[in-house]
Amino acid sequence: MDMEKMKVRELMRPVNEFPRISSHITFIEAVEALQKAQEAFRSGKAPQRILLVQDGAGKILGKAFHLFVVGRHDSLFVTEGGEIVGLIRFSDVYRKIAQTMKECPMPG
Numbered sequence: 001m002d003m004e005k006m007k008v009r010e011l012m013r014p015v016n017e018f019p020r021i022s023s024h025i026t027f028i029e030a031v032e033a034l035q036k037a038q039e040a041f042r043s044g045k046a047p048q049r050i051l052l053v054q055d056g057a058g059k060i061l062g063k064a065f066h067l068f069v070v071g072r073h074d075s076l077f078v079t080e081g082g083e084i085v086g087l088i089r090f091s092d093v094y095r096k097i098a099q100t101m102k103e104c105p106m107p108g
Contacts, residue, residue, distance in 0.1 A: 012086035
């Protein structure tokens with residue numbers, strides 16, 4: 001695939017693929033949910049450990065993930081018309097770059 005023509009949608013994960021927590025839960029409940037997400041990820045039961053934070057109407061307000069305390073970010077939001085429609089995980093970007101490099105013929 002030509003990286004110059006690749007669209008963001010080809011790398012992003014739709015928001016419906018991510019578990020959600022309410023913005024109204026307590027911090028302790030959020031930490032517990034993150035721990036469960038981490039365990040599910042490590043055991044292979046979940047493809048990622050990111051939890052989306054939603055309001056009472058289901059609108060995504062942000063994300064919570066296992067390293068949120070130290071400020072690392074392992075994904076980016078994709079928005080369309082002011083709404084969050086997906087996330088691009090850096091692991092997906094790295095995987096796509098590696099795949100593209102393997103598919104490119106070596107000069108020489």
